[in-house]
Amino acid sequence: MYYSQKARLAIYAEGEFGKGRSKTAEGVIRYAKNPVVAVIDSTEAGRTVEDVMGVPCQAPIVASIAEALSYKPDALLLGTAWTGGQMPSDWKPDIITAIKSGLDVINGLHDFLSDDPDIARCAELHQRALLDVRRPPAVLPVASGKAASVPAMTVLTVGSDCSVGKMTAALELAAAARKAGHTAKFVATGQTGIMICGEGIAIDRVIGDFMAGAIEQMVLESGFNNDFVFIEGQGSLVHPGFSGVTLALVHGACPEAMILCHKCTKTRIGEMPFSIPPLAELVTMYEYMAESVRPSKVLGVALNTSGMTDKAAVQAIAAAEEETGLPATDPVRYGAGKLFEAIVKEGRLDRAAL
């Protein structure tokens, strides 16, 4: 564990909470065991997390680090991120204030706090921890397809684009497996996933040659003592910037099965002039690319229907099932039970005993 899951968190999302770039904040609020005691965003101050996100969390949104301190946080968690993952320069005074106020700082950006001399010196002086969760291990292997050898049923969530629900689907599937009485591991491959479960490697921060090796190592570590391993996917095979990370995950994890994730309201890759291919074509592409290392089937579709009415969500799910011939659902709205059942049903025959 990189950090105690009992630590009380104040989440920094200045100017961004609930506005599309606070995926990290929202993921931690929804899934981390840590109590979230306050969110810092002066543009939403006075409301609660529930007001903005619609989840049962009464933590207040406050205007400053100073205000957050009255809720007795142990750490400041930087809760916004965007493509490229650099740190805006105007965060620095707030981070320094937090450290001087006695808080550790949890950071998921590509820019590491401990590489900033001012922040590092301040943390040392005040004996506070800087947790750069995206920093990869110093030594990693080159992958060789070994992850296919684990006895656990391994499932990778794959996607039509970034930010469509791959982490959420993997977390919900792990919860569904545990609910059904199995042992299940969620393998975090991105900053938010690591903050939620307290361990993992941010694959997109790993050097190219070792990306697949990093995920292979994590699957080997968890695949011998769990019934199911759900691996958080990243990016998309059709994303111009991140497709390499995605293929490294497919070939490094050697999943026995995949779940395709898609956000229904998205039609383009990022904000670029590239259309998201039809779901059935994405199923074909992921299975085709997996095959040379370990044949794997897409066994279901996890749809993110956020922002849609219940009626529209039900229609979108029916349309995805019709198009792909696979079971589909929104695991947040309706739970991941349907997808988990498909995984159990279609898994290897020697898994019948599970």
Next chain:
Amino acid sequence: MYYSQKARLAIYAEGEFGKGRSKTAEGVIRYAKNPVVAVIDSTEAGRTVEDVMGVPCQAPIVASIAEALSYKPDALLLGTAWTGGQMPSDWKPDIITAIKSGLDVINGLHDFLSDDPDIARCAELHQRALLDVRRPPAVLPVASGKAASVPAMTVLTVGSDCSVGKMTAALELAAAARKAGHTAKFVATGQTGIMICGEGIAIDRVIGDFMAGAIEQMVLESGFNNDFVFIEGQGSLVHPGFSGVTLALVHGACPEAMILCHKCTKTRIGEMPFSIPPLAELVTMYEYMAESVRPSKVLGVALNTSGMTDKAAVQAIAAAEEETGLPATDPVRYGAGKLFEAIVKEGRLDRAAL
């Protein structure tokens, strides 16, 4: 230019010269403008480079750094590498000796010399340069498909595996284009290519999120003032460890055309239990994966027939042409003219004026 192309090189290949792991040494000897004055390998001392490699290079193979000094090198170039790219610990005393003897050191491994405190201190004391050619730029973009916009005809070499001749094919194609009166740029994406042409970015050393962005940036830099840009490929879409790097190159470079490279004597990926798919299937796979960002065609096959008789090489070339329906040749044995002609012939119509 990271280093003068007039500098005299002594190449360090202790115990490995010509034995399968000295790809870097051999690439530099074959293609770099720098004079190679000696190769250090005590197990081959007394012979010449020509004796071992069969190329017209009379540089002697010597047993030690001390012996190499009499040939007045300016720099020691570390000429061996293997999967993973770590530096063996027994190289360190030789590197220290070279620096103390007044040599700069050129290094293409994942391990950087300037990160080793002893080596760094020694280089500072003796005012020698440590050139870690694999160190990527500090800031790189996330790719967005922009490389498709350059006016140059862009060609990426892609492969069935690592070490099959992708760099060589790109270098020979650039030479063929220049011979035909065009301006042509070779874009180096690996350590040996960078050592040969004096610039480039080792894509496999770049952090996952920025791999495609790094190649996009290089294509944008060279694609507006050259008729042709030949981009050195890396790895293979079917390599469990490196496929992510390969797909990042395909989607970052957005090549107009691809040349498939294969070493005829190889049947498995690396030394792993994965078969290399048939060439025709690899053509289909590369074109299929390119399509979502920029449709691209494989226009020819570059075969590496090293170690084969002339008769066997001719037969292998004919078989590849029969299987793929594409022109094939060994660009080292027979020149790249045939492949370059196919590229010109099948290029975009608006390129007719070239």
